[in-house]
Amino acid sequence: xxxxxxxxxxxxxxxxxxxxxxxxxxxxxxxxxxxxxxxxxxxxxxxxxxxxxxxxxxxxxxxxxxxxxxxxxxxxxxxxxxxxxxxxxxxxxxxxxxxxxxxxxxxxxxxxxxxxxxxxxxxxxxxxxxxxxxxxxxxxxxxxxxxxxxxxxxxxxxxxxxxxxxxxxxxxxxxxxxxxxxxxxxxxxxxxxxxxxxxxxxxxxxxxxxxxxxxxxxxxxxxxxxxxxxxxxxxxxxxxxxxxxxxxxxxxxxxxxxxxxxxxxxxxxxxxxxxxxxxxxxxxxxxxxxxxxxxxxxxxxxxxxxxxxxxxxxxxxxxxxxxxxxxxxxxxxxxxxxxxxxxxxxxxxxxxxxxxxxxxxxxxxxxxxxxxxxxxxxxxxxxxxxxxxxxxxxxxxxxxxxxxxxxxxxxxxxxxxxxxxxxxxxxx
Ligand SMILES: Nc1ncnc2c1ncn2[C@@H]1O[C@H](COP(=O)(O)OP(=O)(O)OP(=O)(O)O)[C@@H](O)[C@H]1O
Ligand SMILES: [Mg+2]
Numbered sequence: 400x401x402x403x404x405x406x407x408x409x410x411x412x413x414x415x416x417x418x419x420x421x422x423x424x425x426x427x428x429x430x431x432x433x434x435x436x437x438x439x440x441x442x443x444x445x446x447x448x449x450x451x452x453x454x455x456x457x458x459x460x461x462x463x464x465x466x467x468x469x470x471x472x473x474x475x476x477x478x479x480x481x482x483x484x485x486x487x488x489x490x491x492x493x494x495x496x497x498x499x500x501x502x503x504x505x506x507x508x509x510x511x512x513x514x515x516x517x518x519x520x521x522x523x524x525x526x527x528x529x530x531x532x533x534x535x536x537x538x539x540x541x542x543x544x545x546x547x548x549x550x551x552x553x554x555x556x557x558x559x560x561x562x563x564x565x566x567x568x569x570x571x572x573x574x575x576x577x578x579x580x581x582x583x584x585x586x587x588x589x590x591x592x593x594x595x596x597x598x599x600x601x602x603x604x605x606x607x608x609x610x611x612x613x614x615x616x617x618x619x620x621x622x623x624x625x626x627x628x629x630x631x632x633x634x635x636x637x638x639x640x641x642x643x644x645x646x647x648x649x650x651x652x653x654x655x656x657x658x659x660x661x662x663x664x665x666x667x668x669x670x671x672x673x674x675x676x677x678x679x680x681x682x683x684x685x686x687x688x689x690x691x692x693x694x695x696x697x698x699x700x701x702x703x704x705x706x707x708x709x710x711x712x713x714x715x716x717x718x719x720x721x722x723x724x725x726x727x728x729x730x731x732x733x734x735x736x737x738x739x740x741x742x743x744x745x746x747x748x749x750x751x752x753x754x755x756x757x758x759x760x761x762x763x764x765x766x767x768x769x770x771x772x773x774x775x776x777x778x779x780x781x782x783x784x785x786x787x788x789x790x791x792x793x794x795x796x797x798x799x800x801x802x803x804x805x806x807x808x809x810x811x812x813x814x815x816x817x818x819x820x821x822x823x824x825x826x827x
Pocket of ligand 1 (some may be wrong): 451578579580616617618619620621622623624625719725741742750775776777778780
């Protein structure tokens with residue numbers, strides 16, 4: 400019962416303080432409150448916010464609100480508007496301070512931390528610390544949805560939107576900590592984080608052409624995963640485009656599509672624009688010396704040239720499996736080339752440890768790592784999946800080393816089969 404009252408009082412105090420202090424903005428609200436009050440037309444949480452019955456039910460699942468607060472002296476029930484109000488703000492704050500769980504709530508609510516720390520000078524309340532814990536509004540699905548709603552109002556926007564996949568950071572499943580990275584990859588990630596943090600400084604000193612990365616490496620080595628994990632880590636939306644997707648069957652549209660995608664990324668800023676299959680243009684160019692393709696390639700190169708992290712808030716990441724297909728005109732446009740090699744022994748062991756960490760069984764991942772030279776991270780995942788499924792066929796959820804060894808064996812056999820087929824085709 401008191402948990403419910405505490406929820407209600409927290410919301411009432413948060414609303415009152417948020418409405419009262421102009422220095423507090425949307426990024427001071429705890430995530431659940433922010434999402435609940437989000438206005439997609441205004442792209443913020445407009446003041447004032449009010450604790451209506453509907454809101455309380457949605458946020459905390461409280462059904463019988465009147466009954467819950469009947470005996471709380473500092474809350475008034477506005478039956479005409481189905482709202483709750485604080486009749487005595489100071490009293491409510493004093494009451495709140497004495498409740499168990501108060502400390503934890505303040506630590507996770509910058510609005511409250513601001514009031515109790517900065518205004519009431521309660522020593523245990525730390526506004527900066529609470530603020531550091533809250534991720535900005537750009538991680539929310541609601542943020543993306545309001546941006547998209549706004550773009551939809553414009554002419555030709557549908558064509559633009561259907562070319563890309565947009566993901567909110569809170570929906571990104573890949574986390575940087577779950578990826579096994581080389582030192583070079585770690586350094587690059589650190590650098591980019593710094594660049595984003597110090598965007599204004601870079602702008603001031605005239606370093607505008609920073610923030611274009613090219614990820615190079617064989618399939619399944621984590622290029623897409625790292626790009627997505629960066630979006631999660633940096634709390635900025637992820638905009639993905641596959642070049643094969645925008646190379647319209649009517650080639651004439653391709654150049655226009657490229658412009659559309661870059662325009663969209665600028666509208667969605669800050670964001671990551673991930674261009675997958677960058678080699679696709681190169682491939683298209685060599686196979687057919689078509690004027691439309693040439694135009695498309697030039698458009699793409701020009702668009703890459705013109706977009707800037709510092710100026711437009713767009714971090715550009717392109718990926719390719721076929722670096723040899725790219726010519727120097729393409730290479731030159733990226734300020735950092737990040738290599739994604741096939742994992743070495745130690746990396747393979749670390750990847751296996753991550754993939755098997757929730758799996759029961761006495762497993763020697765080192766032995767498997769030694770047997771899997773030449774495997775990509777994605778191959779290793781497939782081996783583990785295979786082992787898990789085979790065990791499930793025998794109604795087992797505890798894995799044995801034998802399961803893993805057999806999965807490696809069957810993976811190798813399949814790989815041999817594939818290369819045989821390939822050889823067969825080539826020789827005929
Ligand atoms: N270094 C790694 N650490 C952890 N997991 C990895 C690593 N490399 C690959 N994986 C796993 O393999 C799977 C495939 O990786 P991903 O799709 O990122 O590869 P990619 O390089 O984008 O491949 P492609 O070139 O085919 O698009 C993912 O589930 C990812 O988690
Ligand atoms: Mg990929």
